[in-house]
Amino acid sequence: MKNTVVTLQKQKDEHDKITMVTAYDYTTAKIMDESGVNTILVGDSLGMVMLGYEDTLSVTMEDMIHHTAAVTRGAKNAFVVADMPFMSYQTSVYDAVVNAGHLMKEGRANAVKLEGGVEFAPHIKAIAQASIPVVAHLGLTPQSVNAFGGFKVQGKDIEAAQKLIEDAKAVEEAGACMVVLECVPAKLAKKITEMLKVPTIGIGAGADCDGQVLVYQDLLAMYGDFRPKFVKVFANVGDAMREGMAAYIKETKEGTFPSAEHCFKIDDSVIEKLY
Ligand SMILES: Nc1nc(=O)c2c([nH]1)NC[C@@H]1CN(c3ccc(C(=O)N[C@@H](CCC(=O)O)C(=O)O)cc3)CN21
Ligand SMILES: CC(C)C(=O)C(=O)O
Ligand SMILES: [Mg+2]
Numbered sequence: 001m002k003n004t005v006v007t008l009q010k011q012k013d014e015h016d017k018i019t020m021v022t023a024y025d026y027t028t029a030k031i032m033d034e035s036g037v038n039t040i041l042v043g044d045s046l047g048m049v050m051l052g053y054e055d056t057l058s059v060t061m062e063d064m065i066h067h068t069a070a071v072t073r074g075a076k077n078a079f080v081v082a083d084m085p086f087m088s089y090q091t092s093v094y095d096a097v098v099n100a101g102h103l104m105k106e107g108r109a110n111a112v113k114l115e116g117g118v119e120f121a122p123h124i125k126a127i128a129q130a131s132i133p134v135v136a137h138l139g140l141t142p143q144s145v146n147a148f149g150g151f152k153v154q155g156k157d158i159e160a161a162q163k164l165i166e167d168a169k170a171v172e173e174a175g176a177c178m179v180v181l182e183c184v185p186a187k188l189a190k191k192i193t194e195m196l197k198v199p200t201i202g203i204g205a206g207a208d209c210d211g212q213v214l215v216y217q218d219l220l221a222m223y224g225d226f227r228p229k230f231v232k233v234f235a236n237v238g239d240a241m242r243e244g245m246a247a248y249i250k251e252t253k254e255g256t257f258p259s260a261e262h263c264f265k266i267d268d269s270v271i272e273k274l275y
Helices: 005-013 028-034 062-074 092-105 116-130 142-148 158-174 188-193 239-253 269-274
Strands: 020-024 041-042 079-083 113-117 136-137 178-182 200-203 210-215
Touching: 005 020, 005 079, 005 113, 028 041, 028 062, 041 062, 062 079, 062 092, 092 113, 092 116, 113 116, 113 142, 116 136, 116 158, 158 178, 158 188, 178 188, 188 200
Parallel strands: 020 041, 020 210, 041 079, 079 113, 113 136, 136 178, 178 200, 200 210
Antiparallel strands: none
16 A cells, blocks of 8 residues: 555554655665565665766756656556655745646655755745655755855754754744755754654664665665665675676686577577578
């Protein structure tokens, strides 16, 4: 059965952890969905892991729609959240609603996610009023990398911690159905999780969030040696791919692949006539 905002809220209320992973294409989304993950995020991290940019800033609405549509075709049960890319909502409340609409209408996303707190409460409110579920993203918001001066843990001093709490309250009040907390001290994320009615999803925000999210290339060791503190490798798919490729190349060079079982047959009489 398809997960919904209602089933995800129920998971928080019943202390059943919400699992979220990224996916950017049909094949991967289908594997993730079949694994039983509750929600899939089509993150703007696709700019980095799929397109090779050094940050998420160059990702376009076209990129997001294209990848979201592929993911939603593969996700039967998982609730699919699509990131709103840089400059698709910061420019105005109007742009926010129009672009959220594209992600739902053409991408078939179940919800959209945007980075920012109290400053973006009007945007969240307007999107939610259009019946588009909105997820808020607080803490290390990668679209602010140039303003932050790098990818750094947020909310460490008292002012920053209070601002994060105010942001969390404001986005919930505006109608956010979930809140992603990225690179936030675990004890602060716990406080925010207890304070909010809606679920929190942590990435580098400790075990007391209502759920967890990771970029799949990180948890499967496929994205080079990118290992921020919050990443745990659960399976080494990167090495499995390298080993598989090495075997394919070796057997092809040797001529042992393809063997008879991988070849199509023709009657010898036909071949004799050709000669
Ligand atoms: N592959 C991938 N995984 C991600 O988690 C991810 C992306 N890409 N792209 C978008 C953002 C960028 N993210 C990042 C990128 C770098 C750090 C990082 O280098 N963190 C360090 C420093 C923390 C500090 O001490 O301030 C760390 O060790 O965690 C964290 C989050 C998270 N997101
Ligand atoms: C890291 C997660 C939360 C994200 O926003 C992304 O993958 O783009
Ligand atoms: Mg993102």
